Amino acid sequence: MKRRQFLKGVLYGTGGTMVALGGFGTFTKLAPQAVAAAKEEAKTVFSTCEMCTSRCTVAVKVKNDKVVKVEGNPHDGATAGTICARGNAGPSLLYDPQRIKKPMIRTGDRGSGKFKEVSWDEAYAHIADKVKTIQKDYGAETIAFASRVNPQDQFFRLIARAIGSPNTFSHEATCPMSRTTALEGTFGNPYIGADYGNAKYIITMGRNFFEGIHVPMVKGVMKAVANGAKLVVLDPRFSVTAAKGEWIPIKGATDLAFVMALANVMIKENLYDKEFLDQYTEGFDQWVEAVKDTTPEWAEKETGIPKDKIVEIARGFAAARPNALIEYGWRTPWTPNDYQLRRAIMIVNMMIGNWEVPGGYYQKKGAGVLAAFPDQSGYAKPTGGGFGPQPAAPKPAKGRIDGAGVKGTPGQLIPPVDGAVGQITESILTGKPYPVKGWFVHRFNPVISMPESDRLIEALKKLDLLVVCDVYMTDAAYFADVVLPECTYLERYEPIIDQSGLVPKLQLRQPAVPLVYADTKPGWQIYKELGEKIGIGDFFSFKDMEEFLTRQLQPAGLTLDQLKEKGFWSPAGMKPFFMRGNDPKAPAPPTNAPNGKIAIFSHEIEEAVKGEGIPKYKQYPQPEEGKFRFVQGKVAVHTNAGTHNVPVLNELMPQNSLWINTQSAAKLGVKDGDDIIISSGQYEHKGKAKVTEGIRPDTVFAYHGFGRISPELKRAYNKGINDNKLIKNEIGESGNVVTSTTFVTVRKA
Amino acid sequence: MAKQYVMVIQASKCIGCQACTVACKFQNEVPEGQYRTKSPAVGPTGTYPNVKLYFEKEACQMCKNAPCVAVCPTKASYHNEDGVVLVDSNKCVGCKYCMTACPYDARFINEETGAADKCSFCYEHRVSQGEKPACVSTCVGGALSFGDLNDPNSDVKKLLDKYKAEVRKPEFGTHPNVYYIYEGVK
Numbered sequence: 001m002k003r004r005q006f007l008k009g010v011l012y013g014t015g016g017t018m019v020a021l022g023g024f025g026t027f028t029k030l031a032p033q034a035v036a037a038a039k040e041e042a043k044t045v046f047s048t049c050e051m052c053t054s055r056c057t058v059a060v061k062v063k064n065d066k067v068v069k070v071e072g073n074p075h076d077g078a079t080a081g082t083i084c085a086r087g088n089a090g091p092s093l094l095y096d097p098q099r100i101k102k103p104m105i106r107t108g109d110r111g112s113g114k115f116k117e118v119s120w121d122e123a124y125a126h127i128a129d130k131v132k133t134i135q136k137d138y139g140a141e142t143i144a145f146a147s148r149v150n151p152q153d154q155f156f157r158l159i160a161r162a163i164g165s166p167n168t169f170s171h172e173a174t175c176p177m178s179r180t181t182a183l184e185g186t187f188g189n190p191y192i193g194a195d196y197g198n199a200k201y202i203i204t205m206g207r208n209f210f211e212g213i214h215v216p217m218v219k220g221v222m223k224a225v226a227n228g229a230k231l232v233v234l235d236p237r238f239s240v241t242a243a244k245g246e247w248i249p250i251k252g253a254t255d256l257a258f259v260m261a262l263a264n265v266m267i268k269e270n271l272y273d274k275e276f277l278d279q280y281t282e283g284f285d286q287w288v289e290a291v292k293d294t295t296p297e298w299a300e301k302e303t304g305i306p307k308d309k310i311v312e313i314a315r316g317f318a319a320a321r322p323n324a325l326i327e328y329g330w331r332t333p334w335t336p337n338d339y340q341l342r343r344a345i346m347i348v349n350m351m352i353g354n355w356e357v358p359g360g361y362y363q364k365k366g367a368g369v370l371a372a373f374p375d376q377s378g379y380a381k382p383t384g385g386g387f388g389p390q391p392a393a394p395k396p397a398k399g400r401i402d403g404a405g406v407k408g409t410p411g412q413l414i415p416p417v418d419g420a421v422g423q424i425t426e427s428i429l430t431g432k433p434y435p436v437k438g439w440f441v442h443r444f445n446p447v448i449s450m451p452e453s454d455r456l457i458e459a460l461k462k463l464d465l466l467v468v469c470d471v472y473m474t475d476a477a478y479f480a481d482v483v484l485p486e487c488t489y490l491e492r493y494e495p496i497i498d499q500s501g502l503v504p505k506l507q508l509r510q511p512a513v514p515l516v517y518a519d520t521k522p523g524w525q526i527y528k529e530l531g532e533k534i535g536i537g538d539f540f541s542f543k544d545m546e547e548f549l550t551r552q553l554q555p556a557g558l559t560l561d562q563l564k565e566k567g568f569w570s571p572a573g574m575k576p577f578f579m580r581g582n583d584p585k586a587p588a589p590p591t592n593a594p595n596g597k598i599a600i601f602s603h604e605i606e607e608a609v610k611g612e613g614i615p616k617y618k619q620y621p622q623p624e625e626g627k628f629r630f631v632q633g634k635v636a637v638h639t640n641a642g643t644h645n646v647p648v649l650n651e652l653m654p655q656n657s658l659w660i661n662t663q664s665a666a667k668l669g670v671k672d673g674d675d676i677i678i679s680s681g682q683y684e685h686k687g688k689a690k691v692t693e694g695i696r697p698d699t700v701f702a703y704h705g706f707g708r709i710s711p712e713l714k715r716a717y718n719k720g721i722n723d724n725k726l727i728k729n730e731i732g733e734s735g736n737v738v739t740s741t742t743f744v745t746v747r748k749a
Numbered sequence: 750m751a752k753q754y755v756m757v758i759q760a761s762k763c764i765g766c767q768a769c770t771v772a773c774k775f776q777n778e779v780p781e782g783q784y785r786t787k788s789p790a791v792g793p794t795g796t797y798p799n800v801k802l803y804f805e806k807e808a809c810q811m812c813k814n815a816p817c818v819a820v821c822p823t824k825a826s827y828h829n830e831d832g833v834v835l836v837d838s839n840k841c842v843g844c845k846y847c848m849t850a851c852p853y854d855a856r857f858i859n860e861e862t863g864a865a866d867k868c869s870f871c872y873e874h875r876v877s878q879g880e881k882p883a884c885v886s887t888c889v890g891g892a893l894s895f896g897d898l899n900d901p902n903s904d905v906k907k908l909l910d911k912y913k914a915e916v917r918k919p920e921f922g923t924h925p926n927v928y929y930i931y932e933g934v935k
Binding site: 083089 | 761762764765766767768770771772774775776781782792793794795796797798800801802803883886887888889890891933935
């Protein structure tokens with residue numbers, strides 16, 4: 001019999017431990033359990049996952065300095081000790097031999113894939129030199145910074161602040177940013193949560209809870225459904241979420257018509273909470289006016305949903321009030337004015353008074369929010385900053401390239417903390433409003449995550465400096481001048497992660513094992529050391545992360561050891577706090593709400609764009625015969641542009657295909673599994689067809705994040721369809737990208 | 750009293766997220782490309798827009814009357830004291846009789862050990878230590894339950910008392926200890 005084969009041993013790390021590390025590069029060849037078993041009992045390190053950005057708590061099982069398994073944190077009621085497939089796959093990323101292991105400097109043309117390995121010192125020196133040259137020749141503001149939102153942003157963005165660049169961006173414009181705009185415009189802040197578990201009626205428009213997995217939210221929705229809640233799912237595609245509820249295949253880009261028709265019915269039939277609106281909101285009269293003609297009959301023509309069905313949903317939703325909700329969305333850049341859809345959704349929610357009650361929406365309860373409530377304020381004190389004293393930062397010489405946050409202009413709709421990241425491409429290529437010459441990218445993959453990949457690559461090629469920090473040679477890193485290898489989340493500390501919901505919750509991300517690849521570093525250290533090299537080291541006024549975390553925790557009366565105990569902290573004995581939980585007339589002001597009221601008419605949005613203070617419907621074109629609306633979404637086993645090369649997850653789903661309706665495919669002579677060409681007119685992409693009854697005949701769909709461009713992602717390279725190759729780089733009204741107005745044709749390859 | 754370990758799968762709560770699939774791979778060091786359990790989709794079936802879809806967790810059905818045990822020439826496949834079907838890889842000669850005999854296609858030859866392999870209910874490393882199997886512990890949708898059917902207070906007993914449950918291929922007379930509940934599947 002063939003016995004278990006340990007492959008060639010590879011020595012890594014500083015411990016000199018022999019670990020079986022195989023040529024096939026999957027975790028199984030590492031056999032970490034077998035290697036470690038004889039020597040040490042498993043210990044558990046409680047930390048925070050980073051296989052996506054939802055930041056679930058995890059229990060990392062470690063034997064002999066090897067991670068053998070990642071599990072949910074059994075102390076955390078929010079996940080009930082469970083974790084998704086991606087979370088479970090953590091060790092597969094940690095021990096992947098395809099991770100980048102050394103800093104690299106490009107030696108060939110951009111896109112040639114030619115790099116040399118260098119020391120950290122050389123990499124820092126090279127970057128510092130280029131930064132100084134760009135500062136001198138063009139000004140610091142021509143260097144842009146973009147990251148996928150993460151707790152280490154405060155180090156990454158500090159480089160920008162200290163050199164005097166206002167151009168910091170997150171990935172959010174490609175995801176939930178129009179929701180942020182809507183929540184800020186309505187509630188004065190975006191920290192609004194939903195209590196799914198206690199809802200009796202949930203309407204979700206496109207939000208696909210069961211494939212775009214956020215574990216506590218899956219738990220919540222599943223609890224509601226198991227308790228008999230009605231789940232209505234509007235989506236042009238039959239998602240897993242749709243399979244668990246009533247699927248309504250709405251015509252794409254018409255969602256706002258549906259929401260306005262709900263309001264129309266609820267007003268006509270007096271199915272709303274007038275007392276709530278009087279006490280807590282302002283501007284309802286303008287909404288009544290705005291929806292007076294958006295009848296179910298009208299909405300049927302727009303959305304394709306029968307008018308009786310719209311009336312039925314409006315009545316069912318209102319009958320469950322206030323323990324009902326229309327989901328505000330997660331990936332929300334469908335149309336140019338998507339933020340008005342999110343606004344309208346929240347207004348109809350407020351019409352049933354589902355604010356600060358079980359099964360409704362609530363202000364997230366960090367210590368700062370609790371301070372205003374005498375019977376709650378004793379539970380938690382706010383955390384502090386981790387930095388020591390910092391020098392004054394230079395004032396940027398120019399405003400942001402996207403005009404974000406400038407009052408009295410459309411840019412006011414763009415949250416400056418996120419920015420219109422698509423503008424970076426445009427400013428590089430057009431030089432407007434001024435050119436971008438340098439770009440720092442941290443744990444973000446613009447080539448796959450931002451629209452119009454080819455145009456983006458064209459832009460990358462024009463840069464004087466592109467620095468990418470990541471764990472893989474991503475599609476963006478492949479075009480970089482300098483590639484900086486970060487260690488994984490299982491090997492580093494990060495600042496305190498505030499995940500407060502109905503109670504305060506502080507989480508820790510901490511190393512479970514020493515560095516697997518000795519020349520990788522945590523992001524905080526990379527930017528601290530780079531800052532020192534650039535001559536802005538004074539800004540990074542902390543010694544190490546233990547000191548940083550201790551400073552953060554001290555004002556809250558907590559210690560790092562306390563956080564390490566279970567990996568998170570919530571006040572003992574505190575029950576979920578709804579401001580209106582006991583008394584429906586109790587004060588319940590959203591944080592920073594203008595006049596303390598929920599803004600149904602938003603003066604802030606009106607100030608930005610006259611006439612937009614109340615949502616109004618914009619009709620977008622529908623695909624003519626022979627064309628299809630192209631929509632995209634998440635799958636449970638992958639994260640955006642992040643996990644497709646992780647061995648175990650790649651094995652589960654190495655590529656995607658294009659969903660096309662059976663009737664539509666028959667007209668084109670396309671059969672299931674056929675090779676096809678998808679064309680947007682300007683761009684074409686090869687792919688495979690998935691012929692299915694589970695999609696509208698006028699729509700095609702692909703899971704996001706496939707069709708990778710970097711050959712160094714050896715498993716994911718060139719597998720499947722990169723949706724963003726086909727989508728135009730359009731900047732929406734609130735700075736969002738626009739994902740769902742692209743039409744394509746399909747033909748047999 | 751002897752235990753009767755059973756797994757109960759509520760299809761209405763399974764979201765097909767494959768957390769169980771991956772947890773199992775790490776718990777049991779299952780080689781690349783091989784699986785002790787997987788939860789593929791059934792569907793979409795029907796005609797647009799009246800379609801449905803659910804997921805089926807596939808793994809060893811832990812038969813009380815197990816054909817794999819009956820045909821094993823070396824007694825490598827056996828029932829343990831708690832009725833769990835296990836494989837002793839030291840005794841297995843890789844003859845594949847069990848793979849042919851299994852009506853559920855639940856077995857494979859582990860590429861690294863050369864022995865027949867399959868779901869063990871995580872008996873050795875978890876269940877005998879008082880924990881649930883890895884798949885059950887990580888089930889995000891809450892579809893999986895595990896316990897001793899002889900214990901009247903167990904989740905599995907309560908579920909099987911409350912809902913109509915099915916076993917796979919009852920016509921084979923294998924009497925599986927894995928039950929499927931389809932109530933609530935749309």
